[in-house]
Amino acid sequence: MSSPDERPVGRGELTARELVRWTWRQVTSMRTALVLLLLLALAAIPGSVVPQAGVDAIAVTRWKDEHPDLTPIYEKLDLFSVYDSIWFSAIYLLLVLSLVGCIVPRLFVYARAFRAQPPPAPRNLSRLPDHSSYETALPADEVLARARAVLGKRYRLRKAEDASAGGDAVSAERGYLREAGNLLFHLSVLIVLAGFAIGGLFGYQGGVILVQGSTFGNNLTQYDDFDPGGLFTPEQLDEFDFTVEDFDVEWVESGAGAGTARGFRAGLSYREGDAREQEYNLRVNHPLSINDTDVFLIGHGYAPVITIRDGEGNIASTGPTPFLPQDQSFVSFGVVKTAAAEPGQIGLEGLLYPTFYLYDGDPASVFPDARNPLVSMLVYTGDLGLDTGESQSIYVLDKSNATQVTDEDGKPFRVDLSVGETVKLPDGLGSVTLEGVKPWVRVQISQTPGKEVALLGVVLALIGLCGSLYVRPRRVWVRARTVAAGDAGDTMAGRTTTVVEVAGLDRSGNGDLAEVLADLVADLKKAAPQDEGDLP
Structure with missing residues (x-):
């Protein structure tokens, strides 16, 4: 007998058990799987259009500077980390659940068909x-x-x-191999999903910009940006270091493709642990593999070597500063700032022209190679926010409490420097010298532990697909x-x-x-x- 508090189920109504069963059938139907797959593809579009923090933190910073009004909205929607967002993860997990619920029963169906008389x-x-x-x-x-x-x-x-x-x-x-092909194909989908899950949980991906001549040691403090998996541990980092000895770009000199790059090569010297030093030419799509870690070449640019002397003649800062390319001619934007200058902090903000040419009174770069480099930068002094203890992007100059340096006519003072030139700053602030220009490379360092599993799944899927199509x-x-x-x-x-x-x-x-x-x-x-x- 039913309890007096238990409401009888009316005609056409579903019990709790029937509702759960109906919901499960809807989630695990092939139609739902296709809809979720379409939604996942649509959800991945922002990750391809908007810069991602886990891929290129520098591009994210530049985008935020160029779109200050949209930045709060994009941050609230997690558009700078689409693949780690809750809404993308929800779609992905539902798709995995739908595929598993759709495929596993079919495995038994194909298995019975394969053994049937x-x-x-x-x-x-x-x-x-x-x-x-x-x-x-x-x-x-x-x-x-x-x-x-x-x-x-x-x-x-x-x-x-x-x-x-x-x-x-x-x-x-x-023709039973046709059923075996169907069985293998559906099983391979689960293997591919497992491979991606392993890589997403235990792998990591990081990036760093290295100026020619600089050295990278594989520890967390050396990365510019780092995106670990959910179960990543620092013990997974392989022990190695490498130095960027040189960087060469093969440019197209003439014709319709003049100014485009034909090939890139970064000469590395690397050492695994205490082993002897080795050399490797890092190229696009030819990564350096060290144990379980892969090092990829994914970008390059220029770093002008600028020396700033303060009003007392002391060197406040010197060394290469990576500038970010803005277009195909490699006109690059950068910021140089120093807190050690006296009587006040000095900041420079402007552009680097790799092959400078004055066209109708406007500065331009006629070739992306650094053949006639020139930097053109505005000068700021005062409080640049360098003493607050808060972290700052090296590509952002805090001018909220700073004063722009002007010339005798009250116009913004601009520093225009070719290699070897020095310009004195007004009001005894000091001087700025362009010592030279060095290339920098951006490398991606990653571990993807599930890639062999995913590759196996793809190979099995192709074999199964051939069997199901041609048998x-x-x-x-x-x-x-x-x-x-x-x-x-x-x-x-x-x-x-x-x-x-x-x-x-x-x-x-x-x-x-x-x-x-x-x-x-x-x-x-x-x-x-x-x-x-x-x-x-």
């Missing part, structure tokens, strides 16, 4: 599109035995049955029945003959089944006695 012969074989028949003097048992021997070489046979269970026919089928499933039946040869007044009265019916069904629709049946009939007729031959 051929179906029994239809009652009327002559109704099939491809069929043939003939008469022979051989007993029906011998015809069926011959049929089993011929078909058994290339077909799977149904177990022999007695006459009461329809044992007057032989059932054969081939031709086919069913063939041979029935032999003993009938009277003629009437009582006929000369053959009292004798019997065997009527042999052969039919087939091509499940792939290739249209060559008639030839197959003709060859089978020819093989079966070879068993007839030579002296009697086939009956008319």
